[in-house]
Amino acid sequence: MEILFETERFYLRKICLDDVQDFFELDSDPDVHKYLGKKPVKTIEQSAEMIQDVLKQYQEYGIGRSAIIDKKSNAFIGWSGIKYETKVRTDYAYYDIGYRLKKAFWGQGIATETGVASLKYGFEVLKLDKICGGAHVENIASNRILQKLGMTRTETFDFDGDPHHWYEIYR
Numbered sequence: 032m033e034i035l036f037e038t039e040r041f042y043l044r045k046i047c048l049d050d051v052q053d054f055f056e057l058d059s060d061p062d063v064h065k066y067l068g069k070k071p072v073k074t075i076e077q078s079a080e081m082i083q084d085v086l087k088q089y090q091e092y093g094i095g096r097s098a099i100i101d102k103k104s105n106a107f108i109g110w111s112g113i114k115y116e117t118k119v120r121t122d123y124a125y126y127d128i129g130y131r132l133k134k135a136f137w138g139q140g141i142a143t144e145t146g147v148a149s150l151k152y153g154f155e156v157l158k159l160d161k162i163c164g165g166a167h168v169e170n171i172a173s174n175r176i177l178q179k180l181g182m183t184r185t186e187t188f189d190f191d192g193d194p195h196h197w198y199e200i201y202r
């Protein structure tokens with residue numbers, strides 16, 4: 032297990048192809064995709080493709096999302112962390128903070144706890160100057176987390192036909 036960083040309750044490690052069943056459980060849930068374009072995956076092959084995409088990002092940019100692993104149970108909770116995002120803003124690429132958890136683990140402060148550690152890792156280890164984040168305007172939990180992380184909301188932009196709030200934070 033290649034641990035990148037840890038929090039009080041979790042290890043954050045690189046995602047690998049062995050995570051495919053967990054990815055499928057996560058991304059086939061329509062509630063998880065409610066504010067992500069409402070396109071949950073239908074097949075395990077789609078989940079494998081998503082993991083391949085993450086592995087490609089690790090290779091190309093030296094960074095990508097990390098699996099959240101519970102220290103006590105070793106359970107795969109979901110993912111969190113920073114990726115180099117090239118598809119969300121049409122005019123520029125940026126370092127994006129994000130998180131996605133299996134529904135069973137919502138409401139326990141996990142996205143916030145791992146988000147705080149992701150920012151720290153991004154600024155202190157990766158030496159990034161600026162980290163950004165976007166959230167569907169109706170995704171109250173996600174907007175709340177980005178605010179709790181100390182990020183500043185600067186504008187609202189369109190992504191996939193839906194309004195999203197945009198947040199930034201500097202080192």
Ligand SMILES: CC(C)(COP(=O)(O)OP(=O)(O)OC[C@H]1O[C@@H](n2cnc3c(N)ncnc32)[C@H](O)[C@@H]1OP(=O)(O)O)[C@@H](O)C(=O)NCCC(=O)NCCS
Pocket residue numbers: 062063064066067130131132133136137138139140141142143144165166167170171172173175176
């Ligand atoms: C969004 C998501 C990551 C949140 O994870 P989480 O671990 O439950 O979040 P946290 O517990 O750290 O924090 C959520 C905050 O939002 C608040 N919140 C959640 N739903 C809320 C609601 N309907 N109204 C008001 N506040 C709400 C919580 O109270 C908490 O704030 P608090 O600590 O000040 O009380 C999780 O629901 C998820 O994976 N959703 C699907 C994927 C997704 O939408 N990802 C974000 C894409 S931008």
